[in-house]
Amino acid sequence: MHAPRTLASVWAAKATALASRTLGRGGGTAASGLLGLWLQPSLVRDLAGQLGRGCVIVTGTNGKTTTARLIGAASRSAGIEPLANASGSNLMRGIASALALAADGDGRVPDAGRRLGVFEVDEASVSRALPELSPRVVVFTNLFRDQLDRYGEVEAVAARWRQALAAAPAGLRLVLNADDPSVASLGEGREGVFYFGLEDRRLGRPTAEHAADALFCRCGARLEYSVAFFSHAGHWRCRSCGRARPKPAVSARLVKLEDGRSSRFQLVVGDEKAQVRLGLGGLYNVYNALAAAAAGEALGLPRETTLAAMGETEAAFGRQEAFEVDGRRVEVLLAKNPAGLNQVLSTLLLDGSRRTALIILNDGIADGRDISWVWDADFEAAAGRLERVVVSGTRAADMALRLKYAEWDEAALEVVPDVGPALERALALTRPGECLIVVPTYTAMLDVRGLLARRTGRKAFWQL
Known part of the structure; x- marks a missing residue:
């Protein structure tokens, strides 16, 4: 049994969510977690620490919900039950809510030994989530300009991520988008990094889009592209300092986007190749699938279960x-x-x-x-x-x-x-x-x- 404050916070979160749903005010996925954290600031740490398979954090501007959904499906296929903030409430209050609502009346997560936390985390909440969740793996999907009034420019967000990772344990594994220069740079000087990216030049253009968000290297020089897939994501390098796109361990080739509702591609992991039919359309979902596949590698999931999940996973809400x-x-x-x-x-x-x-x-x-x-x-x-x-x-x-x-x-x-x-x-x-x-x-x-x-x-x- 947990400390009285933890138990009180779990019950308060459950009651708040129930009241919100009964009154037709929504799922209470934010309010319940907010109250729970007010009563017990260590609520997330107390509950997440029970998960025998640890936690995965998925963050980035776009693709968090879909990538987390794919990772959850892959883990479930491998016999590991995911515990996720599937509602998309991705601030600390949403994570607290997901954990509290999953716990029983004694403050214990049922069958915790075989459960894996798969939490999407808001870009600005990474620094808070890392010490509370102590994740095994952090997935960074991409970094684009988004909600300037809240986040600021791309480099400001990247700087906060670098600062948060500098304080993280050395054994933390990172899954990074090799095609996004701001994200790829997070792996500099670190071990346990799994890069993913596209290797199909037919899908790109010779230069980045006119409104791309990260056209300059950290050294200040302008980046050069041999191919750009969308915005600033592509095969990039800096002539000034020598930084360049790292070679991805997980990549997609021979991509066919079909009708916008599904896609096919060749998944390459090391020396192994497999054909994938993804039940989601658009190039951005190919990236999400690659992020999930790389996360599967970082977690040690069987590749066949990850492949199966890609074909079976349906779109997330909205x-x-x-x-x-x-x-x-x-x-x-x-x-x-x-x-x-x-x-x-x-x-x-x-x-x-x-x-x-x-x-x-x-x-x-x-x-x-x-x-x-x-x-x-x-x-x-x-x-x-x-x-x-x-x-x-x-x-x-x-x-x-x-x-x-x-x-x-x-x-x-x-x-x-x-x-x-x-x-x-x-x-x-x-x-x-x-x-x-x-x-x-x-x-x-x-x-x-x-x-x-x-x-x-x-x-x-x-x-x-």
Whole structure:
């Protein structure tokens, strides 16, 4: 039995979550953890320390939820039960909530000996999460400009990560994106680093995108690219100091993105090769799969279980999640920064049958108050590709203006600020048998997914 304060915090967290759900106020995944930590600041450490398989942290700007989901599926296939903050609540309060709700009345995590913590962690919370979770492995997916009002510029985030890792135990294993210079640099001078990256030059371009977020080396010189896949991710080097993309231990070749809903590629791990069919579309999900495969290597999971998980794992909530509404397919693709939105637009263009879209731009705290980032997204590439577009959200007018300057057909645009009526209008514009694409920012995704879940009888995101 644990200390009285730990027990009290577990019970308080459970009661808060139950009250929130009973009153229809959501899953309580933040409030329950917040109260639990207030009562017992060491709650995360007390509960995570019980997990016999240790913990994995997944962090980065994009791909955290999907990568963590893939790692969890791979561990489950290997007979190791994951314990995760699957709701996406990725501050310390969300992790505390996931652990407290998994514990029993005595403050013990059931079957803890065979459980692995798989926690996605907000970029700004890594320094707090490391000492509390004492992870075996930390996965860094990428680092792009996101929520400037909260995080600051890319290099500021990278500097905080380096500082946090400097205080971490020497045995910590890192899984790093070799194609992202800011992330790859975290492995300098360290052992136990597993790099992942793309080795298919057909998918790239000779230079980084005009709005790339990390065009300069840490030494101050401009980076050079032999191929860039998206934003600043690619095969890079610095002529000034000699830094260069490290050779990845886990890579993808012969990538085929298909219709934007799935992809195929050759997974290369050392000298071994395997064909993978990923049930998720887009190049960014190939990166997520590589991150998960590299994490599997770092954890010592059997490769066959990791491969099986890639083909069986479905999209996480709001990330290519699909619904069927009145004979229409509705796909929700979260977009919250220029790099992510550009990949969503690229994925959308892979399938010409997608002709109607609902774009929702909010400026809530979780979205970032500064919405100037939409001007760095390449909407111009998708001009003329959609027949019907509904724009919604608290900043709907700003999004409509951005699309106007991108030369989208103004006659095809409708502005409906409220999300509920906007969804109904977009569905009405979508013919039976067609697909409606919904592209929301984070808080908008929670809103529109809630509407779709209630309409189709699907579980709330915190119940998945």
